[in-house]
Amino acid sequence: MFDDIRQQCVTMFDSMFPTTLHSWDASSFKHDKMAQFMPIILEVNLTHLLPTALYRLCSVKGSDTVKYLKRRPDLLAQFMDGKLTLGLYWARFVSQGLEDACSPDCCVADWEAVISTAHMKGMESNALQDPLDALRAFKNNFDNFGICVECKNFGRTWISNFRKEIWTQLPQIFQIAEDWEKLKPAK
Numbered sequence: 001m002f003d004d005i006r007q008q009c010v011t012m013f014d015s016m017f018p019t020t021l022h023s024w025d026a027s028s029f030k031h032d033k034m035a036q037f038m039p040i041i042l043e044v045n046l047t048h049l050l051p052t053a054l055y056r057l058c059s060v061k062g063s064d065t066v067k068y069l070k071r072r073p074d075l076l077a078q079f080m081d082g083k084l085t086l087g088l089y090w091a092r093f094v095s096q097g098l099e100d101a102c103s104p105d106c107c108v109a110d111w112e113a114v115i116s117t118a119h120m121k122g123m124e125s126n127a128l129q130d131p132l133d134a135l136r137a138f139k140n141n142f143d144n145f146g147i148c149v150e151c152k153n154f155g156r157t158w159i160s161n162f163r164k165e166i167w168t169q170l171p172q173i174f175q176i177a178e179d180w181e182k183l184k185p186a187k
């Protein structure tokens with residue numbers, strides 16, 4: 001009986017807290033409603049959902065974060081370290097990707113516009129707290145830049161790869177596990 005209820009709970013939460021980037025992007029569940037389920041995730045020990053849940057918590061007010069994690073100071077510390085790490089990704093995205101992407105002889109002036117826009121975006125809280133969403137929005141706006149089709153494709157591919165990298169590293173960022181594979185619940 002209890003196992004049945006637990007299994008139903010797990011199934012419901014698995015759909016609410018995706019563990020792949022593909023299902024995260026496809027999810028229609030309201031992301032801003034996710035953090036309030038944190039106490040249940042902890043209560044039922046759904047460790048494999050913690051990277052997604054902690055990621056979402058990065059966009060939540062500090063007082064709410066403390067409210068949700070007050071019984072788990074260990075996790076609160078991991079969350080705070082993880083949030084700091086996550087906040088560095090946008091700057092890495094610009095300096096290790098976009099700036100390196102500029103070929104010396106293609107669309108030089110227009111790439112400068114792309115990069116300065118990216119630098120500006122980096123000052124917005126969304127880029128620091130929810131880089132997956134900020135990167136998706138940046139990618140969707142790529143048509144507004146004057147760079148050529150090849151450069152646009154290059155930039156979009158770079159953004160997609162960088163989003164995948166962030167997702168892959170979420171378990172490590174929040175010190176939950178080495179990777180997603182190790183978090184897979186035993187069947």
Ligand SMILES: [Zn+2]
Nearest residue numbers: 106107148151
């Ligand atoms: Zn070009």
